[in-house]
Amino acid sequence: MITLRPRRLRRGEVVRALVREHRIAVDQLVQPIFVAERASDAGPIEAMPGIARLTVHEAVDYAREIFALGVRSVLLFGIPAQKDAQASGSYATDGVVQQTIVALKRALPEIVVMADVCACEYTDHGHCGLLDERGNVENDATVQLLVRIARSYAGAGADVVAPSDMMDGRIGAIRAALDCDAYTGVAIMAYSAKYASAFYGPFREAAGSAPQFGDRRSYQMDPPNAREALREIALDVEQGADIVMIKPGLPYLDVVRAARDRFDVPLAVYNVSGEYAMLQGAIQRGWLDGARAVDELLTSFVRAGADIVITYFAADYARRHA
């Protein structure tokens, strides 16, 4: 009787590397960047140690640094100087994200600039869209606003627009508008399955985008639902999404795996601010070995089937593995 011994292939690092099933490539990581229009809004984010809100100039320097390390894609979020009910700062030609896109593409023509398309950082009420008189987010009026934002990002030179609002029908509307404007080369990364998650907390501090009343459960997905995520992804693929995304990451790895098995389009996962804060909190207290914990976390996304991992750890990972 032969004893089967899987331990043979774990005897040393070289043999372990030989049989390793999944690896993280630095160029599949995307670093989110918060850009503040006013210098006074720039600075460290308390709940996200190591991450800061940057000015446009600082964002360009930072992008240059991480590009050299191999992180060649960034996802931009803007912190405007002014907010209003119409989110008018979101589609301004000289808006903070638009300025950053122009500056980044000038400094680093090859960088992949992704820009988050949503209204919540630009509305004074903090919701992701336009409100009706009863305070509900109006779907179709919001879609028109999102189209306007996406067009202005495309005009500034974004490579990828990434609608994160969860309105119905927005992918098709944005695709049609971009094609009509001859931005046929601009890709859409859809936040297809974005859950109404508690893990967005630190981001809202970072972007100053917490809703002033109510919550986002009437548009973001209910956490217990998995089949619905696949239906949302199918709708976005039908409407022309080039990349689909699941957000957050860690609590939804089952959804990532299910999406990988069902769809052939590139699949992104967003390792969100709360996941980052959770790990950093423990790392800073010495409760976790930071390097190993981060590598294990990022590997879990790749193993679950994600092609693209959007993570606040991207630059950190690249620095350690440079």
Ligand SMILES: [Zn+2]
């Ligand atoms: Zn939003």
